Amino acid sequence: MELNPEKEVIEIVAKLMLISARTAPKAKGEDEIVTGIVTPEEKEAIAREMEKLGEKETHKFFKRDAQNVRDAEGLILIGLNFKKPVGVNCGTCGYDCNTILKQKTHEIEYAGPVCTIRAIDLGIAVGSLVSVAKELGVDNRVMYSVGVAARKLGLMDAQIILGIPLSVKGKNIFFDRKPI
Template sequence: MISQFEFDKETILDIAKKMAIAARTAPKGRGRDTLDIMIATRNDIDKIASRMDKIFEEQNVAFFQRDANNLRNCEAVLFIGTSIDTLGLSYCGFCGLETCQNKNNHPEVPCTFNNIDLGIAIGSAVSVAADHRIDNRVLFSAGKAILELKLMNDSNKVIFGIGLSVSSKNIFFDRK
């Protein structure tokens, strides 16, 4: 007999990989893929949660500490990041600047299409988690911590984490 607790970790990691595939194959503006996708497991999760605690201490943003505590109860965290490079359009302005050429003069301004693509990819990924009844939460805070730790490609300027957990009660529910 195999206890559920013996295969939970393996199952969560398998689902995280399927989520990564769903994110990769999600529709993208002009078909250009600017996504970077990684999965963190126990050692990396502890490092990321510690950085989130440090951000809480330095910036006094309480949800970083709350989210760090949630992360410590996750078996895996899927991270999806994107660069903020333009699509090279001559007519758009969604970023607030008239053209992509104008946006290029402001390299820290995100291209709206990259962020939209990131959001669609996150939606595709969490739908896979939901299909498999894996509790999950999209976490800006985890993405910010991994960005500061430089654990993903330097071209990533926007990163979100998706914490994954299996328990009798959703660890992401009734958070304070």
């Protein structure tokens, strides 16, 4: 008898989730979303980077999140590789669509400025992919901390990255976590 065979399908679930992100609606039908499934070696590198970043007073929660990454059976990255604004001149980014690309890039943990409408596209794609996990009964959590570490490691060409660890256990590992 095979024990815990459900853990073997995590990669399939992750791929289905990425399909949902790819087909999620995007402004003007232009897709600047990038996705990937992290290898076990990359997952460990991300967890180590998160622990290092967790030394900062403001980022103590990165250490807790690093343990979640290690305990998860899978890890997805999703990001925004911003190349051009949508062209509606909403001004939310602080510029107009004709000048945003001429601005100096500010690198902190993410890079900006980026088109806010493109960032909304990212949010819609994230919502689409986590809904697939929910429907399939796979526990997950959208994590800023994972994305920051992945970006520092250069794992994805994107100004904004989020990580979504995936877990199949008897109890959801992403809730009832120790307070920081």
